[in-house]
Amino acid sequence: MSEKIELYLSTIGEGAAALARRHGFGLEISDFSYAANMDADFPHWDAVTRENLSGVEKRIFHAPYSELNPAAFDPLVAEVTGRRLEQAYRLARRYDIHRMVVHSGFVPRIYHRSWFVERSVEFWRGFLGGKPPDFSLLLENVMEDSPDMLMEIVDKTGDGRLKLCLDVGHAGGYFSATPVLGWVEAAAPYLGHVHIHNNNVEEDLHDPPGRGAIDVEAVLVRIRELCPGATYTAETADLLSAVSWLELRGFLSAGIDERAWK
Numbered sequence: 001m002s003e004k005i006e007l008y009l010s011t012i013g014e015g016a017a018a019l020a021r022r023h024g025f026g027l028e029i030s031d032f033s034y035a036a037n038m039d040a041d042f043p044h045w046d047a048v049t050r051e052n053l054s055g056v057e058k059r060i061f062h063a064p065y066s067e068l069n070p071a072a073f074d075p076l077v078a079e080v081t082g083r084r085l086e087q088a089y090r091l092a093r094r095y096d097i098h099r100m101v102v103h104s105g106f107v108p109r110i111y112h113r114s115w116f117v118e119r120s121v122e123f124w125r126g127f128l129g130g131k132p133p134d135f136s137l138l139l140e141n142v143m144e145d146s147p148d149m150l151m152e153i154v155d156k157t158g159d160g161r162l163k164l165c166l167d168v169g170h171a172g173g174y175f176s177a178t179p180v181l182g183w184v185e186a187a188a189p190y191l192g193h194v195h196i197h198n199n200n201v202e203e204d205l206h207d208p209p210g211r212g213a214i215d216v217e218a219v220l221v222r223i224r225e226l227c228p229g230a231t232y233t234a235e236t237a238d239l240l241s242a243v244s245w246l247e248l249r250g251f252l253s254a255g256i257d258e259r260a261w262k
Contacts, residue, residue, distance in 0.1 A: 002224065005251045006231045008060055010195075012206070013239035017052035023243075026058025028101070028233040032091060035064035035084050053095055060138075060193070060233065061092035062101045069105030070127075071119035078123065081105070085127060089135070101138045101165050101193070104150060108175060113149055121156045128159050138165035138193045145177040147187040154190045163192030166223070167235075169199045169206060172214035180219050188226040195235040196220070196242065208234075208241035217249055224251075 008026035009016040020027050029049055032038055037045040053059060068081040085102065092100050106116060128137065139150055139162060147164070154162050164187050170176070171183040178186075198212025199205040209216035223230060234242040246252045 002250060003228060004253055005220070005224065005246070006058070007243075007246065007252060008058060008231065008233040009239055009243075010062070010233050010235040011052060012235065013237050013242075016239060017054075017056065019239060019243070021055045025243075026060065026231070026233075027052060027056045028060040028062055028235070029053070029095065029097070030062040030235075032088060033062045033064050033066075035066065035068070035087075038064070038084075038087050038091065049095060059095065059097040060099045060101060060231075061088065061095065061097040063088040063103075065103035065105070065142075068103070069107075070123035071105060071111065071116045078119075082123070082127065089131070093135075098134050099136050099138060099193070101140050103140055103142055104144070104153070106142070106144055106149065108143055108145065117149060117152050117156065120153045124153065124157045124162055125159065128157075128161055131161070133161070136161040136163065136192070138163055140165040140167050140170075140195065141183070142167065142170050143175040145175055147171075147178065147183050151187060151190050164190045165193040165195060166191055167195040167197075168209075168214060168216060168219055169195065169197040169204065169212075169235075172201065173199055173204055174202055180214055181222055184219060184222050184226065188223075191223070191227045191230050194220075194223055194230055194232045196232055196246075197234070197236045206236050208236045208238045208245060210241065210245040220249075220251060 008028045009020050010028045011030045031045050064084050070081050072078045172180040197206045198209050198214050201213045236242050
């Protein structure tokens with residue numbers, strides 16, 4: 001029998017924490033991916049996060065990303081990016097979370113690839129410097145057209161605490177020029193985590209895996225073969241459909257009672 005995947009549920013989905021507690025899933029805390037939630041509204045979101053994490057042992061933190069860029073041309077933008085990610089790191093540690101998803105900040109037609117790689121390597125080396133050995137980063141693809149640039153960033157950073165987070169929906173989306181299975185085959189040696197969702201290729205809908213243009217089942221089968229140690233997050237608002245789909249196809253243990261989720 002194929003190994004079951006280690007699943008996390010993104011807090012972008014309603015009821016994620018209750019489902020995680022009931023069925024032994026992990027949680028990916030995404031509420032602070034909007035950086036302003038770390039500021040004036042922090043007391044509210046801190047209380048929400050602490051409540052969500054109660055009774056959940058497996059945890060991942062999604063860092064903020066909008067308008068942030070580690071390889072920014074403007075040094076003040078790079079500085080703000082560093083400050084925001086340090087703020088996110090401190091929060092992750094406060095919640096006893098040891099892995100954090102980050103975005104590269106790459107925008108097509110804006111950055112020369114070799115320059116972007118060089119600047120990114122410098123940034124991530126500096127960011128990881130002084131961090132404890134039990135803390136790691138998961139670099140997620142968004143607008144990249146292939147895995148090559150992200151693989152080069154990880155390789156040249158030369159720190160085993162930096163791995164890739166393969167976002168299946170983004171890899172099969174508008175900006176990608178590489179088939180999703182091509183992403184898997186190339187990125188496998190660098191892969192630590194996977195975001196599961198689907199879309200119609202033109203829009204980043206974050207639909208559940210069974211609803212969209214991507215053959216998510218074939219992708220997950222191949223990832224499971226090549227990267228048995230990878231973990232996974234269902235990153236969709238419709239977590240009920242996502243978990244049901246994963247169970248039906250043998251990625252999760254059978255016997256999860258959908259009636260208990262409602």
